[in-house]
Amino acid sequence: xxxxxxxxxxxxxxxxQSVPKPGFDGLPFxxxxxxxxxxxxxxxxxxxxxxxxxxxxxxxxxxxxPAGPVTVLTVSANNMLFVxxxxxxxxxxxxxxxxxxxxxxxxxxxxxxxxxADRTVPSGQILQxxxxxxxxxxxxxxxxxxxxxxAIGINP
Numbered sequence: 259x260x261x262x263x264x265x266x267x268x269x270x271x272x273x274x275q276s277v278p279k280p281g282f283d284g285l286p287f288x289x290x291x292x293x294x295x296x297x298x299x300x301x302x303x304x305x306x307x308x309x310x311x312x313x314x315x316x317x318x319x320x321x322x323x324p325a326g327p328v329t330v331l332t333v334s335a336n337n338m339l340f341v342x343x344x345x346x347x348x349x350x351x352x353x354x355x356x357x358x359x360x361x362x363x364x365x366x367x368x369x370x371x372x373x374x375a376d377r378t379v380p381s382g383q384i385l386q387x388x389x390x391x392x393x394x395x396x397x398x399x400x401x402x403x404x405x406x407x408x409a410i411g412i413n414p
Contacts, residue, residue, distance in 0.1 A: 329358040333375040359395035
């Protein structure tokens, strides 16, 4: 059987074998391993979610959120600061808070600052952030905390 003319320049006819080569071919198993590793690395518990993980303190008091705009200040365990998801420094925090409270005042509503601080952040530092918020023009400052699940009958 002669090869068609379009195959001759590539030399495909020479690669055809009627008898398979003896031995183990590991390439298909390697392909499966790569596919498995890709699936495992992209599964939900391997992929990091954006943001900072903080452990909120536990408390039983509940305060309803006001209807006006809320600005969220997140303080992580290693003192990283985020205002509404944007990373800020101690030096620029006052400017960000003043702009956020200014937006609330321009909307003719009282502004609220919600502080989500990790439980390892010293309380003195949280009080400094509260005073900074008051001087920036926020009328309400609230602290976020995890609900005490044992107090409401939920086992962790």
